[in-house]
Amino acid sequence: MLSAPVFLLCLSTVAAAAPDTQRQAELLYLLNQDCGACHGLTRKGGLGPALLPENLRNRSVTLLVNTILDGRDGTPMPPWRGELSEQDAQWLVEVLRNGEGL
Numbered sequence: 018m019l020s021a022p023v024f025l026l027c028l029s030t031v032a033a034a035a036p037d038t039q040r041q042a043e044l045l046y047l048l049n050q051d052c053g054a055c056h057g058l059t060r061k062g063g064l065g066p067a068l069l070p071e072n073l074r075n076r077s078v079t080l081l082v083n084t085i086l087d088g089r090d091g092t093p094m095p096p097w098r099g100e101l102s103e104q105d106a107q108w109l110v111e112v113l114r115n116g117e118g119l
Contacts, residue, residue, distance in 0.1 A: 070116045082106045
């Protein structure tokens, strides 16, 4: 059985709210324009790898969120932590894994 603090931490992670509708529109614009500049407007890859659901299926959500927020050393992938919250990055990962927003 989980202790109360661990249970609450797990519960708060699951219950994280999605960004509001306006923020979602801003994030989709960023995804299509800024991310699309390197990953391709159709997310099939370019300077950066493809961001299609089948390419992300075996990647952990944590890895993907950290990649968005902190970038990837030795690659052109920049950190977005100054522009995006963890909630924003988690929502973007969900959108990408579901193939939405194209």
